[in-house]
Amino acid sequence: MIKLIKQHSTFNPPVILASLLLVLFLSITSLIIPTKFQETLFAFREFVSVNFGWFYILTVGIFLIFIIFLALSTLGDIKLGLDDEEPEFSFTSWLAMLFAAGTGVGLMFFGVSEPLSHLKSDVTLVDGVHSAQQAVFLAMFHWGLNAWTVYGIMALALAYFGFRYKLPLSLRSCFYPILKDKLNGGFGHAVDAIALIVTVFGIMTTLGFGAAQLGAGLEHLSVINSNNLLVQIILVVALMSIAVLSAISGVGKGVKIISEINVVLALLFMLFVLFAGPTLHILQAFVDNFGYYLAHIVTTGFDTYAYEPQNQEWFNNWTVLFWAWWLSWTPFVGLFIARISKGRTIREFIFGVLVIPTIFTIVWFSIFGNTGIFIDNTVANGALNQLTGTPEKLLFAFLDYLPASSISSTLACLILGLFFITSADSGIYVLNNIATEDKSKSIPKWQCIMWGLIMVIITISLLSVGGLDALQSVTLIMSLPFGILLLIMCYSLWRGLMHDEAYFSTDTHVTAQYWDSKNWKRGLSKILNQTTQADILQFLKYTALPAMYQVSHELTEEYGFKTTLNRDFHEEDAFCEICIEIENMRNYTYGIKAVKKEISEHMIDDSSLPHIQDSETVIPMTYFSDGRAGYDVQYMTRDDLIMDIIKNYERYLSLLDEVGAEMMAHDQEELGE
Structure with a gap:
């Protein structure tokens, strides 16, 4: 088996075999004993969220403090590559690609539904009244600075060791200062195998959301009769096929073009809601939201609700789950962002990855979240709030209260489809990268097709036994050991940066000035x-x-x-x-x-x-x-x-x-x- 893998693929046998065996086991188990599998899965999810919620919060908090320190220190001047290298992509193209790969599908899915969901919870009670501002803030909190910090820390380590140390662009390279020559041993294989498994299920969760919401949109437009499992399977297969074709064309071509088109469409969609909705209210809310976000981001970032037991269930089902989701996405988004970030300084990189997407997130939720709450309170009479249990339908019901709903719903479906393709395309590239032993070799096209098939099979398997909850549960469980690895990686990155600064700040030996041609x-x-x-x-x-x-x-x-x-x-x-x-x-x-x-x-x-x-x-x-x-x-x-x-x-x-x-x-x- 190992000989065949080495002869006909670029795969690293220990990594690919360990990963595929676990993925295969989970997929087969979910199909053979779906009820028992679902019960076991949800029991594990409950155990992890209840007992390790504090760990997720602390880990993300450490990442945020660490990455901000790097940006503000002299280490921020270090380039991700040689000192004279220039960025491969323009700043706008770079932002478009990292945004589309990072949270595109999620913002479409949760833009209206999440603030409305929080508004129903006791966590938003202020003086006995549910606070719309707190509800919108919590959605921004889950998708803003903290989420991009997790992506950024992974991407920074990958880009730094890959382009500065000239190591392969793989997760094991991030541990070079600790492992040195043992990098290609058992620990290195284990790191890549865990990353591969976490990435597979992290991508599946997002694709599951995208397929469910796209199906709801097509049903809303009467393109299909019902948004059932069969429809979602057809959508997953169709869109994955396009993603595979895009992946075969190469990251510099397919993803770049689709990402830029998609971001333009998303901006147009956002501007439509801004001007078609309560524009003045949205603009006023944005200013309030921005200030409220800055004032509360630190305290909320470390809040485990230890003194508010009545909000523990909400905390486990939302914040802990989101932090686990971001951790599971770090190999995927991190590798992709690292791949497109060569030539930028650490400070420029951190600013681009953290600040700009966070501002966009605040704008997005101010427009969609505040508009949704405004419409629900003034026109819909609570009808939108009643749909929070089926969030995939909520966006299209929301658009019905705005002018030209058919056109806007069609545009939303197009954006969802493109986001799905972009995420799957980027995912195929990243999975190939993690599983490949020699990063300098060109990837055979059949490997892109293989990953497309694997993602289709897993998505269908988990959707069939528990829908989106099953996908979220697997993501939460798999991200726990990976969070521990990322903490070790931060220490490794710190050591690498210290060595870098010491090396490049050291002048010629003080006594070299006394040397001449005679001695x-x-x-x-x-x-x-x-x-x-x-x-x-x-x-x-x-x-x-x-x-x-x-x-x-x-x-x-x-x-x-x-x-x-x-x-x-x-x-x-x-x-x-x-x-x-x-x-x-x-x-x-x-x-x-x-x-x-x-x-x-x-x-x-x-x-x-x-x-x-x-x-x-x-x-x-x-x-x-x-x-x-x-x-x-x-x-x-x-x-x-x-x-x-x-x-x-x-x-x-x-x-x-x-x-x-x-x-x-x-x-x-x-x-x-």
Whole structure:
């Protein structure tokens, strides 16, 4: 089996076999024992949501704090790629693709239904009255900054390690600073297998929503007689076929074109509702909603309703479920966003992925949510609220209260179909990427067809046993272990960024300025020979100490300064130093000490670095009385050290005229006391 997979596909056998076996098991079980399967599935869902709701909230909160810190720090200047690389896609095309792949179907499905659903719940009670503002805010909260933070953290890690470290664009690469050469071992396979499984079910949930709502729209337009399971199956097969054809054309062509068309249509649809509905009310509500969102996003983001047990059920069925949904979508959306984000800085990336989609989400729910509530309260007399139990029908019932409902409903169906195709197209690309062993190989077209078939089979299987609830339950359960992996990934990303900053902020060695064409061989010899304690003792005795003696003698004999030479050549604490006394100030000290430095195992094992044999090396490091950080001086000659002592003494004296006098005098007073 493994031999056949390697010969005829790009798949990584351990990853694809483990993933497909689990997917196959779930699909067959759901068809053979549907009732028992559904009961077990919902019991697991209840257990996870009740006992681990706090974990989902805390995890997303950590992601948000971490990613905002990166954007505001100097690390935000780092590019996702080489320093001179430019973005592959224009900013507008980039935004269109990440939006269409991220939440397109969901916003269409929940834009009207979610605020109305929250309005019925006790969670929106303010002074005994259900608050429309709170209802709309909760919908924005579920789809705004927190959701895109989850996508962003995954996409950032993938893009960073893929384009900066030049590692394969895969999830296991995100753990490189931790795993190093073990990246291609069992843990790496497990990471990709979990990601593949989570991605499959995350995509299925979205496609299930899209198929259900599209079927309801076609029924509303009298294109079909009823929106039953058979109709949804036909829709899934038809739209998936188009998605497969688009996927075969390549991400740079199919997804880009469809995404841009879809975003334009979605904007037109949104503007239609804005101007056909209560325009003034919507504009006023948007301003209120924006301010309310900014004021409450932090406290709500960490609210587990521990002090409001009456709202626990709502919390588990909405916030926990949504956070699990976003976690399950991170490999899918993250890989896709990473793929199209090469050449952007971390700060630009975070701004684009977090801020702009969040603003769009606030605008969307202000238009659809507030209009839905307004119509339900003034014209529909509660008729829309009664349809929250069948949210796939609600959007089209809502459009009936606006002018030209047939045209707007047709446009909504078209947008839903395109969003479905875009999500499935992107999903096929991502699934191929996760499952592929060698990312440089071109993907055979039959693999795109295979993933299309798998997604069709799973969607049909789960829709047949429990509808959208079954899809949501699997997503919630599968996302739990993946959330733990993402926390570890954040630590790995942090380590990678720290190494990056240290590497690219390090200038040429401080003593390289003393090298010239005459002594380049001596410098090269020093580099390619690992120094030992004995080498540094020789350096201290016969290079450093004589240099200090010459400076001391000159200052004493010619200028009358009081100087002291101190030394200790015991192996563990070897050092030598020159001290120049200064009245009423801290004495100037220039010292050199032997410092041990550990060598990484990676360098020792590297056959291309035969001169590195020991696990540690010893270097002569300077130290100063003013507490400044020292530097390695092993490449300096005696004359070089004399110049270095004098240059640092000149710096010390010049600073005494400025900020140094206060610092050194203050320190001297404390020592006196």
